[in-house]
Amino acid sequence: MNNGMSFESETKHSVTLGDILKARRRISNFVCHSPLKKSFALSEHLGKQVFLKLETVQATGAFKLRGAANKILSLPDDVRRHGVTAASSGNHGCGVAYLAQLLGIPAIVCLSDLVPVNKVVGVRSFGAEIEVGGPSQDDAVERAKRIASERGMTYIDPSDDPAIIAGAGTIGLEILEDQPDIDTLVVPLSGGGLAAGVAIAAKSIRPLIRVIGVTMDRGAAMYESQQAGQPVEIEEVATIADALQGGIGLDNHYTFQLCREYVDDFMLVSDEQIKAAMVSALKHDRLVLEGGGASGIALLLDDRAYDFGDRIATICTGDNVDLNVLLNLARKKNRQPGDGCAGRAWE
Numbered sequence: 001m002n003n004g005m006s007f008e009s010e011t012k013h014s015v016t017l018g019d020i021l022k023a024r025r026r027i028s029n030f031v032c033h034s035p036l037k038k039s040f041a042l043s044e045h046l047g048k049q050v051f052l053k054l055e056t057v058q059a060t061g062a063f064k065l066r067g068a069a070n071k072i073l074s075l076p077d078d079v080r081r082h083g084v085t086a087a088s089s090g091n092h093g094c095g096v097a098y099l100a101q102l103l104g105i106p107a108i109v110c111l112s113d114l115v116p117v118n119k120v121v122g123v124r125s126f127g128a129e130i131e132v133g134g135p136s137q138d139d140a141v142e143r144a145k146r147i148a149s150e151r152g153m154t155y156i157d158p159s160d161d162p163a164i165i166a167g168a169g170t171i172g173l174e175i176l177e178d179q180p181d182i183d184t185l186v187v188p189l190s191g192g193g194l195a196a197g198v199a200i201a202a203k204s205i206r207p208l209i210r211v212i213g214v215t216m217d218r219g220a221a222m223y224e225s226q227q228a229g230q231p232v233e234i235e236e237v238a239t240i241a242d243a244l245q246g247g248i249g250l251d252n253h254y255t256f257q258l259c260r261e262y263v264d265d266f267m268l269v270s271d272e273q274i275k276a277a278m279v280s281a282l283k284h285d286r287l288v289l290e291g292g293g294a295s296g297i298a299l300l301l302d303d304r305a306y307d308f309g310d311r312i313a314t315i316c317t318g319d320n321v322d323l324n325v326l327l328n329l330a331r332k333k334n335r336q337p338g339d340g341c342a343g344r345a346w347e
């Protein structure tokens with residue numbers, strides 16, 4: 001959806017390939033080069049080569065560790081020692097809490113009422129102080145910013161920050177190092193930090209690569225903002241893809257414009273499609289994925305016509321799902337004929 005705009009734009013210096021390369025060096029002791037696994041099931045389903053970028057192997061089970069590490073490690077020592085705050089739908093909070101624990105600095109993470117209990121427990125397990133309450137991610141953001149101001153701490157934005165974007169962009173570097181001839185990247189889309197960073201990295205290396213942002217079809221702030229041509233407020237609703245919830249901020253500084261310039265298409269999938277993708281990933285690829293982490297697979301299982309090219313990669317962004325929820329979905333799906341890859345030999 002770059003609307004014909006070239007990359008010689010006013011945002012070209014906000015995040016560059018150089019920033020992403022620096023981020024990789026900075027976070028290398030805290031983040032692993034995650035595997036790029038071929039999915040034989042999806043490859044057969046599409047008649048293409050499909051690869052899954054497994055960010056589930058990170059210490060916190062999600063890609064958010066990359067951005068959190070890059071931002072916190074980039075802070076001057078005299079600033080960092082005062083501690084950090086964050087607002088999160090779960091995975092960003094875990095990343096911030098984990099880094100803060102390793103570095104021995106205070107961390108406060110604010111969560112909305114929509115954050116699943118297992119993710120609240122996950123954030124708490126990394127030693128952060130937690131505040132839960134409020135109907136939306138926007139409420140959590142305001143609380144985290146207020147606490148940072150009152151206590152002299154640094155607020156760590158989940159998406160709209162050059163250091164966060166650059167950290168996430170390291171995923172794009174790794175994908176093209178492992179598989180240089182990828183035609184299309186399918187990237188889960190929430191606040192836009194991941195999509196923007198990956199697209200900048202990928203298009204700096206392989207300019208003709210296509211980047212598709214995929215998100216849930218209800219309460220998708222970046223999608224609705226791109227359709228409107230400017231950041232808009234949305235009502236958050238409960239979704240299986242809880243990691244994709246949250247607004248992008250009416251005063252968005254980076255991710256809205258970067259996604260507008262670098263991301264080629266924005267596409268929606270339903271909660272039912274995401275649930276089917278979670279079950280398909282478990283059954284065929286032996287992967288435990290949360291809803292947001294399976295959204296790319298949900299798009300690839302969709303029957304709508306789309307020219308993905310011959311080689312596709314999607315990012316499995318996280319595995320922080322309540323296992324009872326996933327197993328219940330699997331049991332329910334097994335009582336129904338077929339699944340997202342129905343009619344294939346592995347049934």
